[in-house]
Amino acid sequence: MMSKKCRDIESLLSAYLENDLLKEESENVSIHLDGCSACLAKKEKIEEIILKLSDLQEEVPFFLKNRLLNIPDMIEKKKPARLLFFPKWLAAAVGTIILFLNLFYFTNIFPPVNREVHSLVSSIEKFFVKTGGWFEKVKESKELLFFTFFNKKSLELKEDKASQPIANEKDFVKGGRNG
Amino acid sequence: MEATEILARCKNGDHEAWNMMINSYSKSVYNIALNFFAERDIAQDVTQEIFIKIYHNLDKFREEKSFSSWVFTISRNYCIDYWRKNKKYLVNTQELDEKISVGKPSPEENLLNESEIEKLRKTISQLEPELRLILILRDIQDLSYQEIAKKFSVPEGTVKSRINRARLKLAEAFLREE
Numbered sequence: 001m002m003s004k005k006c007r008d009i010e011s012l013l014s015a016y017l018e019n020d021l022l023k024e025e026s027e028n029v030s031i032h033l034d035g036c037s038a039c040l041a042k043k044e045k046i047e048e049i050i051l052k053l054s055d056l057q058e059e060v061p062f063f064l065k066n067r068l069l070n071i072p073d074m075i076e077k078k079k080p081a082r083l084l085f086f087p088k089w090l091a092a093a094v095g096t097i098i099l100f101l102n103l104f105y106f107t108n109i110f111p112p113v114n115r116e117v118h119s120l121v122s123s124i125e126k127f128f129v130k131t132g133g134w135f136e137k138v139k140e141s142k143e144l145l146f147f148t149f150f151n152k153k154s155l156e157l158k159e160d161k162a163s164q165p166i167a168n169e170k171d172f173v174k175g176g177r178n179g
Numbered sequence: 180m181e182a183t184e185i186l187a188r189c190k191n192g193d194h195e196a197w198n199m200m201i202n203s204y205s206k207s208v209y210n211i212a213l214n215f216f217a218e219r220d221i222a223q224d225v226t227q228e229i230f231i232k233i234y235h236n237l238d239k240f241r242e243e244k245s246f247s248s249w250v251f252t253i254s255r256n257y258c259i260d261y262w263r264k265n266k267k268y269l270v271n272t273q274e275l276d277e278k279i280s281v282g283k284p285s286p287e288e289n290l291l292n293e294s295e296i297e298k299l300r301k302t303i304s305q306l307e308p309e310l311r312l313i314l315i316l317r318d319i320q321d322l323s324y325q326e327i328a329k330k331f332s333v334p335e336g337t338v339k340s341r342i343n344r345a346r347l348k349l350a351e352a353f354l355r356e357e
Binding site: 010012013041050052053058 | 296318343349350
């Protein structure tokens with residue numbers, strides 16, 4: 001069983017070894033160590049361990065150093081390409097607005113708001129119908145233009161072919177490849 | 180070049196600055212991990228993860244704090260977290276290693292200083308995580324009590340008493356074996 005004196009001395013061992021005690025305290029420890037083999041053994045073991053601990057420092061292995069040096073490249077490669085800058089707060093705001101609009105559109109909690117939302121939706125629909133019609137018209141006129149242009153070209157080609165003399169009359173005599 | 184300058188250049192994606200940072204801090208981080216876990220493979224993986232974390236958090240570093248303290252805080256937190264998550268597995272492997280070494284005493288191995296170092300590391304890894312870290316900084320990395328106190332944000336007296344406790348525990352463990 002360890003005495004109180006031994007416990008007190010133990011708590012001072014590191015400071016004693018590092019000359020961090022007052023002269024009087026240091027002398028008390030020395031006197032105790034002369035008469036207590038258990039504390040002396042601990043003190044000697046600590047001295048031995050401190051010496052050995054300084055040998056535990058190691059150099060970083062070269063392959064690990066290479067791995068560490070490549071961290072920026074490794075992380076940059078893993079990052080997905082950012083196509084569009086769309087901040088999170090903006091996404092959250094847009095999402096919330098859409099959610100509220102849906103709520104007011106499908107429920108009749110606030111009738112005036114509901115009416116407003118419905119009229120807004122109908123005006124958007126009208127706009128789409130109008131622009132849709134306009135797009136259709138543009139598309140049609142575009143097709144018409146293409147058709148006229150290409151048709152004209154193909155007609156010209158046909159006319160050219162018709163005006164050329166028949167290259168090999170024998171083909172007609174033989175009645176073509178299949179006779 | 181100052182640490183703050185290296186850091187500023189790292190934030191701007193300067194590879195040369197990152198290389199400087201690795202050259203300055205990798206040894207210290209690796210030795211913390213190696214002596215904390217007493218396993219080379221784990222220490223290497225942990226060191227890599229710590230630097231990945233540092234790279235990701237470069238923007239979060241505030242210049243009023245010392246950069247080495249910031250690196251140490253990340254290393255300490257990562258080591259303790261890893262230890263807590265894998266405690267069961269880590270303790271089992273250590274016990275297994277001890278059984279193997281007891282079962283196969285090789286006289287050649289006993290003569291090697293390397294085995295003594297490994298034994299010392301294994302004993303350190305059985306201390307409480309905080310004691311382990313303080314001991315690594317003081318007796319392996321040779322930091323002053325003042326520097327350690329700053330890193331742990333505790334009074335110098337607390338560091339001294341913890342160091343003494345860690346050394347005593349190690350000494351008792353070795354004396355029990357003799």
